[in-house]
Amino acid sequence: MPPKLIPESNVPLSASSSRRLRAIFYLRVSTKSQVRTDYDPEGISIPAQRVACGAKAETLNADMVGEYVEPGASAHKNLERREAFRDMIARIERDRDVDIVIVYQLSRFARDRYEDAAFTLRLRNLGVVLVSATENIDETPAGELLHGMLAVINQYQSAASGKDISYKMRQKAANGGTPGLAPIGYLNVRIRSEGRNIADVILDDDRWRLVQWAFEQFATGAWTVDSLTEELNHRGLTNRAAGKRPERPLHSSHVHKILTNRYYVGVVTFDGVEYPNGRHPTFVAERTFIRVQGLLKSRATAGDKPQKHFHPLKGSLFCGYCGSKFGITNATGRHGGTYPYFYCLGRKPGKCRQPYVMIDVVEQLVADWWRRVEITSRQKARIRDIVLDGAQSLVTNGSEQADRQKRRIGELEDERRSCMRAYYNGAIGEELLKEEQQRIDRDLGKARHAPRLRKRMAVDRRGSRPTVESVRGQPRPLHHCPGTRETPTQPSGFQTLLDHRQGNPRGGPVPAAGPTPR
Incomplete structure (x- = not known):
């Protein structure tokens, strides 16, 4: 039954009129x-x-x-x-x-x-x-x-x-503006210009260089989304604080979203429509972005996972029979030993009978192929400049990151003291105190990793010059240059050498059962 109502106010009346x-x-x-x-x-x-x-x-x-x-x-x-x-x-x-x-x-x-x-x-x-x-x-x-x-x-x-707001946001995007929150690496700000309060986007000094580094490194083919996510977290890249949520570590889904976001090359997207005239500053080269998209697409279809079995030649070798890429697998022998092999990815769908090939055999075949390659003086100079500039960029970014992490360490120590004061004053409980202390300890570990990373980058920069000079004198794969097989610059240097090689190496004679460099 419907409730009984008070005539004057038309609200329910309780059984006892004295009850409020x-x-x-x-x-x-x-x-x-x-x-x-x-x-x-x-x-x-x-x-x-x-x-x-x-x-x-x-x-x-x-x-x-x-x-x-x-x-x-x-x-x-x-x-x-x-x-x-x-x-x-x-x-x-x-x-x-x-x-x-x-x-x-x-x-x-x-x-x-x-x-x-x-x-x-x-x-x-x-x-x-x-x-x-x-x-x-x-x-x-x-x-x-x-x-x-x-x-x-x-x-x-x-x-x-809603329709009016959507129309205005679409117009803003068409004019090069950013409707909504800008991605990691940028900050939404308001500036005063000629008496007007204008929403704008600027670079986030604490994050944009790390985002740029992520694109450049993924483009080398030496990383996957998961391994890159782990390294970015070690280097201190976090999600921005939002409301009551503090800065948080990145997940692989966040990094994948970054790597596929065309906003970083000046494209604003709204309601599924792309506007290529974004007014915001950009720091990712179009060529780098295109290469990153190609790598993401090829790995999605071919199952290429370099973080599992990384090798400098991976991604640059193609089957001499069917033209498919070569992958790497570790086979276990009958007595328990592990033996690394290159194999044709065309074997999985059953379209190729290329046998498995020991990695050292492949390396020798590729080294023999490179002995027949001639590199012009202009190409040598260009390769040298690119590799050394890349190494210098690593050192510069590492120095800036180390300075940022020093500030971050100070902030985290202040947070630790604030938590203790709040606990002693009864503002927070023991459980919340433990959670915050654990979070601060994790963030401190990541922040203290930066100075060690800076030193490693400086050593890598010094070691890159003789590596490049040896390539200029004798154009063999960088993985055969003495003392450089495990250096971080080696994969990108070898890829640079391949990218600047004129002609199609696949057209030359190769062993019937061997891979073809490309």
């Missing part, structure tokens, strides 16, 4: 930014709604028995997905201790007329009436008419506002 009504306040703002507009952590809108709902409760002779706050939940979305709303409905169904739900306006409850009708009926079946602090949506015929009209108007305003 029990009310729940439901307070909501649409976006997180609306709670960041005042010194009060709740902003301005939430406290203002609370005051209005409290005044309405007084006029209805009601006591507040609960409050549910939704700081940043869009009204047009499924109401069941709103955490505070879901908790409120569950509490009403479980405890049956509520007579009325008070909202500031009906639009704070829902902006979809179907959701509004469904949950208003659900509350009514529980003996609860929805009340607006600023609108007379009672259960009289006139009140129900107003309720229905407001529900339709709220839905129209939500849809129209």
Whole structure:
């Protein structure tokens, strides 16, 4: 049965007229930014709604028995997905201790007329009436008419506002602007220009060089998304802090998203449409980006996983029979020994009968092939400059990163002391203290890794010059240059040598069962 109503206010009347009504306040703002507009952590809108709902409760002779706050939940979305709303409905169904739900306006409850009708009926079946602090949506015929009209108007305003915002954001993208949050490596800022407050995007000095390094390193073919993610975390690249969430380590999905984001080469994407005239600064070369996409695509289809069995020749050898790439596998002998082999990836679908070939045999075949290669003086000079510039870039980036991590170490030590003060003052419990201490210890370990990495890069830079000079004098694979097989610059140097070799090496004679360098 529907609840009995007080004629003057059209809210439920308890069996005992002396008992005050029990009310729940439901307070909501649409976006997180609306709670960041005042010194009060709740902003301005939430406290203002609370005051209005409290005044309405007084006029209805009601006591507040609960409050549910939704700081940043869009009204047009499924109401069941709103955490505070879901908790409120569950509490009403479980405890049956509520007579009325008070909202500031009906639009704070829902902006979809179907959701509004469904949950208003659900509350009514529980003996609860929805009340607006600023609108007379009672259960009289006139009140129900107003309720229905407001529900339709709220839905129209939500849809129209969304369409208007989408149009303006599309226009911003078409003009080269960035609609929304820029990716890692950039910062959204507001600048004052000629009296106007303009949203702009600038480089994030703490992150953009690491993102640039990630693209350049992945383009060498020596990394996969997982191994690159691990190295970036060691070097201190994190997700940006957001709201109450601190900086967090990257996951491989984050790095994959970075590597496939055309924003880094000046392309702004909105609603599936790409606009190539982005106004934001870029730091990734188009050629590097294209190579990264090719590597990601080839590994997705061919199952190439260099982090499992890395070798400088991997990705540069093709089968002399069918033209497929060569992969690497470790075979276990009958007595337990492990033997590395190159094998044709065309064997898996059964289209090639190329036998497995020992790695040292392949290396010798490739070395013999390179002995017949002539490299011009111009190519030699270009290769030398590229490799040495790349090594110098590693040292420079390592130095900047080391300086950043020194600052980060100081910040983390300050956080540790703040946590201890909060614990001694009773502001946080022991469990939260342990979690924060563990997080700080992990971040400190990563930050302290940077100086060691800087020293390693400096040694690599000094060792790269004789390596390159030996290649200039005798164009053999870098993995055959004395003392360089394990140096970090070797894979990229060898790839540089291949990239600057004119002609198609696959056209030359090769052993029938052997691989072909490319």
